[in-house]
Amino acid sequence: MVSYPKIILKPGKETPVLRFHPWVFSGAIDKTEGQPAEGDVVECFNSKGAYLATGHCMPGSLAVKLFAFTQQKIDKAFWFGKIKAIWAIRKSLGFTDNPATTAFRLVHNEGDIMPGLIVDVYGNMAVLQAHTTGMHDIRQLLADAVVEASEGKIISVYDKSSEAIRKMTGRIVDDGFLVGDMGGCEILENNNRFSINAVTGQKTGFFLDQRENRELLARFSEGRNVLNMFGYTGGFSVYAAKAGANMVHTVDSSAPAIAIAQENMKINGFDSPNYSCFTADARKYIETMEPNQYDLIVLDPPAYAKNVASRNQALKGYRTLNALALAKIKSGGILFTFSCSQVVDRQMFTSAVTAAAIDAGRKVRVIQHLSQPADHPVNIFHQEGEYLKGLVLFVE
Numbered sequence: 001m002v003s004y005p006k007i008i009l010k011p012g013k014e015t016p017v018l019r020f021h022p023w024v025f026s027g028a029i030d031k032t033e034g035q036p037a038e039g040d041v042v043e044c045f046n047s048k049g050a051y052l053a054t055g056h057c058m059p060g061s062l063a064v065k066l067f068a069f070t071q072q073k074i075d076k077a078f079w080f081g082k083i084k085a086i087w088a089i090r091k092s093l094g095f096t097d098n099p100a101t102t103a104f105r106l107v108h109n110e111g112d113i114m115p116g117l118i119v120d121v122y123g124n125m126a127v128l129q130a131h132t133t134g135m136h137d138i139r140q141l142l143a144d145a146v147v148e149a150s151e152g153k154i155i156s157v158y159d160k161s162s163e164a165i166r167k168m169t170g171r172i173v174d175d176g177f178l179v180g181d182m183g184g185c186e187i188l189e190n191n192n193r194f195s196i197n198a199v200t201g202q203k204t205g206f207f208l209d210q211r212e213n214r215e216l217l218a219r220f221s222e223g224r225n226v227l228n229m230f231g232y233t234g235g236f237s238v239y240a241a242k243a244g245a246n247m248v249h250t251v252d253s254s255a256p257a258i259a260i261a262q263e264n265m266k267i268n269g270f271d272s273p274n275y276s277c278f279t280a281d282a283r284k285y286i287e288t289m290e291p292n293q294y295d296l297i298v299l300d301p302p303a304y305a306k307n308v309a310s311r312n313q314a315l316k317g318y319r320t321l322n323a324l325a326l327a328k329i330k331s332g333g334i335l336f337t338f339s340c341s342q343v344v345d346r347q348m349f350t351s352a353v354t355a356a357a358i359d360a361g362r363k364v365r366v367i368q369h370l371s372q373p374a375d376h377p378v379n380i381f382h383q384e385g386e387y388l389k390g391l392v393l394f395v396e
Contacts, residue, residue, distance in 0.1 A: 006045055009163045024055070024064035041074045125198065129157045143179050226299045234265055236300070238268050245296070315349075336392055
């Protein structure tokens with residue numbers, strides 16, 4: 001058996017690990033045997049010397065991210081086996097061979113017991129995003145594992161880790177293809193067409209986590225005037241137009257995103273003034289738009305809170321944004337509103353939207369609670385992974 005540096009926990013601090021929580025905090029550590037560097041594989045033991053789990057060494061208060069709970073050699077066979085097992089799960093859930101939907105999340109960090117790694121599939125291309133040094137150091141091995149697990153379906157893998165690694169570690173790394181070479185592609189999502197560019201797009205190129213929520217929106221869109229705020233590349237907009245909306249306006253502060261949104265509307269057959277896209281600040285747009293102009297509004301902002309310290313300010317932001325939309329939406333309208341801030345839980349978000357309804361003086365019914373889809377699983381032992389919260393509201 002290969003010997004790895006050891007992390008010895010304080011007495012009584014092993015309980016979360018025994019319950020398969022994938023994080024070890026520095027305050028739980030009694031001592032370290034060996035001199036592990038950031039990204040190194042380490043093994044965790046309880047105070048009596050019993051093995052607990054294996055993970056990647058991290059800097060700061062979150063000291064280890066765990067990816068195995070049985071003692072074993074962490075080599076190529078281990079990682080290939082993990083990726084192959086995850087591919088099999090996605091296949092069993094109907095994601096790998098669906099001709100109507102050719103994009104899905106293959107690896108969802110803690111949700112797949114692979115903390116620090118995201119892999120999204122777009123047709124025959126995969127986009128890898130490492131959020132830890134440990135995962136970034138083995139990115140080529142992981143890319144090769146994805147290709148092998150796919151049995152020929154994936155022919156190129158793009159590493160898009162630079163922004164995440166810079167934010168998490170301060171290191172400057174380059175993005176680039178690890179396998180093959182293909183910068184852009186077109187995917188289907190529930191038979192809607194979308195242009196994807198992993199190299200220039202945000203995140204991995206598309207927000208796959210809203211797939212089912214976009215499909216739900218379509219059920220309410222016929223005959224309505226729709227506003228898609230923070231619309232990015234127009235996902236909700238395409239669904240609304242396909243479902244028979246009278247008018248769809250897409251708003252985002254990013255001009256490159258809006259350009260792709262316009263392209264996505266066009267390739268789906270919607271190229272008229274009724275389906276317009278605007279580069280504008282969301283709050284200013286809502287403040288200046290005419291009351292009753294829209295009777296279906298989508299609010300899907302970026303994460304307002306990246307950490308606990310910014311949570312209160314984020315809640316104020318959600319309250320203000322939703323109050324503005326609720327004040328302007330037409331009576332009988334429907335509001336789809338979301339938070340993707342992991343540190344803002346469902347109850348906090350619901351309370352912020354409730355306060356917004358009070359501020360706007362509108363009668364509001366919650367008609368549906370929304371979350372992330374099955375290819376963005378939540379590890380039941382790490383419920384912090386439920387980052388996407390949404391409400392569908394009927395406004396009198």
